[in-house]
Amino acid sequence: MPQPTGFKLIDGQDLRISWNDGHITRFALQYFRDECPCAGCQGESDIFGEVKMPMQLPVMKPGKYEIKQLTPVGNYAVAAVWADGHDSGIYSWEYLLEMEKRADAASSSPADAPTT
C-alpha cells in the first residue's frame, strides 16, 4: 500500500497529501471532516447492522472545517484535531485512499483535476 510522504494545508481550505508512489491527493477540508471515521461522526452500527446516526443539532460550530493539527499515529494513520475541539478521528492510509476513490467517483469531471 502507498504511504504518505507529506501533508500540506493549502490556503487553510484544502489538504494535500503526497504519496510515495508519486500521486497526490487533494481533499477539501470540509470533505475531510465530513468523512471523519470516528464513531461519533459515522454512527455506530448495532448488532443488526443498522447504523444509528448520533443526534446532532443543525448548528455549525465555528472551526468545524478548520484543521488545527495532524498528528501521526504509528506509521499507519494520522489523527486530526479540529478547531471546534473534535479530535477522535483517526484516518488510516487505507481510509484516506478509500476517501480518495469516493471523492473521484463523486466528481466525475476530469476538468476538476488540480493544476498544481
Ligand SMILES: [Zn+2]
Ligand atoms: Zn469524528
